[in-house]
Amino acid sequence: MAEVPEKPTLDGLEARWQERWASDGTYRFDRTHDRAAVFSIDTPPPTVSGSLHMGSVFGYVQTDCIARFRRMRGDQVFYPMGWDDNGLPTERRVELYYGVRCDPSLPHDPAFEPPETPDRKRPVPCSRPNFVELCLRRTVEDEQVFEALWRQVGLSVDWDLTYTTIGPKAQRASQRAFLRNLARGEAYAAEAPTLWDVTDQTAVAQAELEDREQPGAYHRYAFRPVGGGDPVAIETTRPELLPACVALVCHPDDERYRALVGTTVTSPLFGVEVPVHTHELAQPDKGTGIAMICTFGDLTDVIWWRELDLPVRNILERNGRLRAEAPAEITSDAGRAAYAELAGKTTKQAQVRIVELLSEAGELQGEPRAITHPVKFYERGDRPLEIVTSRQWYIRNGGRDADLRTALLDRGEALHWHPGFMKTRYDNWVGGLNGDWLISRQRFFGVAIPLWYPVGADGTVDHAAPIISDEASLPIDPSSDVPPGFRADQRGEAGGFIGDPDIMDTWATSSLTPQIACGWEDDPDLFDRTFPMDLRPQGPEIIRTWLFSTVVRSHFEHGHLPWTDTSINGWILDPDRKKMSKSKGNVVTPVDLLERHGSDAVRYWAASARPGTDTAFDEGQMKVGRRLAIKLLNATKFVLGLGEGVTDIDPAAVTQPIDRALLARLADLVEDATDAFAGYDYARALERTEAFFWTFCDDAVELVKGRAYGSLGPEAAASAAAALQLSLSTLHRLFAPFLPFVAEEVWSWWQEGSVHRAPWPDAAALRSAAGDADPLVLEVATAALTEVRRAKTTATRSLRTEVTSAEVRDRPDRIAALRLAADDLRESGRIASLDLVEVPDSALEVVVELAAPEPA
């Protein structure tokens, strides 16, 4: 127990208590408890390659408030922290940070060091192992920065329970889960048209797409019917894909083109003969009503290609440039000459050139018509996605299987959503899936697909018969590890083997955070005590990725949900950029704000935002939070200074009606806050606690402080002191989840142990101490005191001014209640003569006569 300081301050609290919590193991998970006593939280592993911004602090603080509440309420809280460090974001960061580029064809160079001064325009190529080594080096440093921030903001995670998504535990779990998916037929490989990012040269999944409005133009040109007749015009935004055209399509009911259906037409410039088909998806009112199908311009092309059983005429390389070789179907010299003009160009360059060619050939009808239209992008990319055909790994997710989809929708139904309306996003997403989950990526820094393939005597790779590692050997890297039954020198040789070159998408690992954190298969004892978990807190934007994919994996592996509840935080709205960073010239970072306002103040802002509600970034709220923390210091100092000092608080000493009324109000507060917290509504709990605290300071303390100093004798003083101390003890604990630093500080002045391990206040005990208290006593006394203050303020006199006489008029029941607090009112109002008058059906009225001012 510490002394109450002479001059309480918030300065230095963060550093002091952070260190103390670490050395005392205040938040250590005790794994001797069984599942029923444990509350386990599937904390979002932040992407460490990203920048620290207030959005992260916002959500994590809200979760921490819940965690602290559960811990105080007696749950054994399992609160680990992961770092999401694998995947493309880290590769990007490393490329820029070190000025390097991964070239998997290079051999490992043990002496490789990145350039002293990175030249981003001319990155230095390095081998895949060297590149991965740099990624690991960088992420370790990033993770330290994140951990420091989380400690500073006071997250009560158990820092012994950290994991990374590139670490061996995560690699083992994701490879094991993948192999089991494969064994059960839930994972499969397929050669199929795939959305492809030409910058990063990797496939991307449906969940990582976003639409962006882009300028484009309709270009109009015509195909010539082989059997003669009028040319048939089409309109397209992708004229450069003309050499990849495999058919035209119109709606089956479209009279205009009926005669053409079943015939063939030839393309302009290239003279390739293609059939005319019908399909329901062709829209008569779009363009000319008849469209060219290319392999592949967009996802509709893929549907048409599949359903109309069309051939592939591929002209696009994986780097987004047109192939050097013209498609075999272009046979004419003129056609091949035209294609040669396009070969090697990007789609954008090719579009410019083909429009010139069409125009020169007189094939272009009219001027291109400018439009804006939505185009699919990889969410982290800056060039439109193309569609290329490639061999990829998929995990089933209901996108092609109605039964599975229904089962996953049912899982969403069984999950408890906070707030409930967020479930709609899940339903929309699952209901709108149009393909399985593509998990393979043609990248370097990630968990490898744990497979090899036999290479036949003729040198061909047999993808249909993968060589599978046993689970005990995981994690493996098929690019360096040798499969059972083979020698290292057989890699890539006839009769040997070859490793799958791909890695898994980061979500294929992140979707297993409950399994990774809880020690799935690695630590069965821990797993039994923590899984399935209780809570998944996260942002709304990753319901379709992280939340959904986690449900999918758990559904397959365990046959139930990975957690019972999910809380979805809101979004931070940038209030107005003009006011913040720009004009003042300083970008606001979390660290900056934490240092300026203090951790408790920033937490107060975050915890004030209701669950799932978008919130404006508001430094004003942080100032309010800081003021609240300071008030807590001062109010505590004052109450602890009353009377004889504090030993044990004796609830039975609370005898005065107004003191008991205070305890009754306190019991109400505890019930409110507890109910709110139990429903994951931390913001409501904070709001109630704060509102009570201010009236406690302004009114309750003011009313009873004279008596507490002994003006009405020792018993009355003891009653006031006990009631105030009981209130204080309760308030310290109610504030602890929100303002952990200041709450710990004030608690330490008069209590043993950490407030964060203290029991959550018990409403029933307070209720019993309050006995048959009439809440009106406190209510009317407060109202009357406010009126007396008002009279003094209106007269522009000091609150110290003596009141020669005051007459309080109110309803009989209220006057009766006030009579029980008359002495306290007289003293706090400095009232010489107090009259209480019963007036039926009247509202409170106080007539005050002030003492004459002192002569100047």
Added chain:
RNA sequence: GGGCGCAUAGCUCAGCUGGUUAGAGCGCUGCCUUCACACGGCAGAGGUCAGGGGUUCGAGUCCCUUUGCGCCCACCA
């Protein structure tokens, strides 16, 4: 095109299952340097609860509708 959310004081937001004169904080104005607190305190001004209709004894709260904003989804030639 479908869906979700939001719209309450100048600003940021409460108002949970409909119930007496609609609340808080910030900001603003005034007063008070009170023996916990000037990193204060006390008090005051300020609102046709987005518009329209309906249910009800009674609607900020429920239903319908219009408008505006944010977000999600959709096959985007």
